Amino acid sequence: MSANTPVIELRNVDKSFGPIDVLHEISLKVRAGEVLCLLGDNGAGKSTLIKTLAGVHAPTRGEILVDGQPITFDGPRDAQDRGIATVHQFGGTYPLMSIGRNFFLGMEPTKGFGPFKVFDRAKANRIAVEEVQKMGITRITDGDRLVGGLSGGERQSLAIARAVYFGARVLILDEPTAALGVKQAAHVLRIVNEAKKRGLAVIFITHQVMHAMTVGDHFAVLIRGAIAADFRKGEKTREEITDLMAGGETMADLEASIEGYMETHEGHPPKVNTAD
Template sequence: MTGSPAQAPPLLELRGAGKVFGSVIALRDVSMSVRAGEVTCVLGDNGAGKSTLIKILSGVHPPDQGEYLMDGVPVRFTGPRDALDRGIATVYQDLAMIPLMSVWRNFFLGSEPTKGWGPWRRFDVAKARRVAREELRAMGIDIRDVDQPVGTLSGGERQSVAIARAVYFGARVLILDEPTSALGVKQAGVVLRYVARARDRGLGVVFITHNPHHAYPLGDRFLLLKRGASLGQYAKQDITKEELTSMMAGGAELEELAHELERAAE
């Protein structure tokens, strides 16, 4: 009888990563993994170390301690472009879009398709419009008109365009920086739906959030950060939404505060 094949290594993995800025320890001994077709949620309040972690994952800063691996092989990026060339795409909260430009123009911003050669080489506008429309439709994103300025879209629609753009340009790992933080319930639902579609297309997704109610339905594993340190990484079957929320919010601290408030009200 033959054994089951060995599981492929994670697309992306950190082992004991740390980062120091002068005398400030921004991140210490953080380990995490991201697998194809899965969502790893990183949760923490302001000051937890989420921004530093994003910068390490996206190649802005190298870790000062620990290892960064892709497909089981240690890597050291020279910058964000190097990480992007290896398939790690980061969608920040500001989205790096120009509001007055059309949807299709933003879709190809910095990576414009061309036609012709030499001095006759020019931007292939027809291809850009067509591909943007087709790729958005393939992700199930219903944009009324790709010629409309991207600034006229809702926050959820802009996030969805950014996700579709990363998928089209060959991302293997998609890092999303608080994509639902400034959105209402309905628009947040729109974004979560498209994140799930990116996952279902085989991408490994890193979903950075401070909202466990958005993270838990979507996530396959959860990394909790507090003051630059890891509180642990948990598979979904090993933690409930209530436990996740309690750890994230500091259950003991909230209980103590509740007692103080009750006494103050007497």
């Protein structure tokens, strides 16, 4: 495995739910230490794509490669074991649970033996606080505090810190900044950069072009379940990207042309030159 092999790659992935085709021939690759920004409007198929990457859905056609090896995920847990972690919009955290329990959910540290294994609260709290502080959130000092008392940005950071701690190599961030204020969002973006510096492959899903431009190395625009544009940092201006995403003329043109193309090409979307 060379250093240049993508950590995760999709090749011509289709996903259908019964008669409804949601994803069309998606090809993507992300390398270690790289941030791929996935841009797209609501209903573009972003969440289906995320769930396919996270092992929740199996692709109908096409293949997923991890470190260049084709694999099939047996479920979200399997994807996690292979180092693919997803952090959802609200952090996937539980407001009425303590920070320590949230951090270790599904991977609880235990002490004792046999049927009397107990949740090791002290250890969980200590590690959770340490890891979150490493990510630059110094306000969290007590692992017994409820997550509900944290700000949106802190919850995201907690979830990202959790993924990093559990050995994530691919971090899928589903609109982490969508519900946040400017300051909080900046915080999350710093943490995305921190994750990138640690050599994680990051897939960053967002609406906000500014946020995408701040951290992204590589961009893909998703429209109607197909990749409509794929380019690297610096290849398009902010205005062009905004136009693509936010439903300007370009967006309408693209939609029409994709639909027209698919009608005349047996449902295949147009080929897009993949930026490498």
